Amino acid sequence: AKYGLAAALLHRADAADRVRGLGLMLQVREIWLREPIPFLVPVADLWVARDSARRGDRDASITVMRKTVDELHRAGRPFFELLGISFMVETLLERGADGDLTEAREAIESLAQLGAPEDWAMREVTLLRLRALVAKADGHHDAHLTWLARYHEMAKTSGFEGHIA
Secondary structure (H helix, E strand, O other), X not given: OHXXXXXXXXXXXXXXXXXHHHHHHHHHHHHXXXXXOHHHXXXXXXXXXXXXXXXXOHHHHHHHHHHHHHHHHHOOOHHHHXXXXXXXXXXXXXXXXXXXXXXXXXXXXXXXXXXXXXXXXXXXXXXXXXXXXXXXXXXXXXXXXXXXXXXXXXXXXXXXXXXXX
């Protein structure tokens, strides 16, 4: 419950909510280190890195995200790997340094290859969103609008309210 609240608060626009969410996520991380669920510690690290990137420390955050995505991949945690790739692509595009667009594309292709036991709508909607962001960052206006329309349609069809918004 505390993790869910922390994640929700970290998505809020209000800075005070995000500060509260970060505090809760750090508490959750400490609990997960002590409890028999240490595999969730990298998930908390992702959220903390994403918040740090939003506050301007993108270089260090991207380093943490790369390490964490790799860790989650090796551990066979595709849902959390999806989250990490999404955060990493967004942060790379926000930073916009040399090579970031290429790394973002490679991460998206890695996500496209990420296996799941059945159809995985969350992966597909995330891929559409990330491809729209990359097309925009790359200056491909028509491609951006095409990916954006496909993303919006899938979000509506799937009932993913957060993505619709």
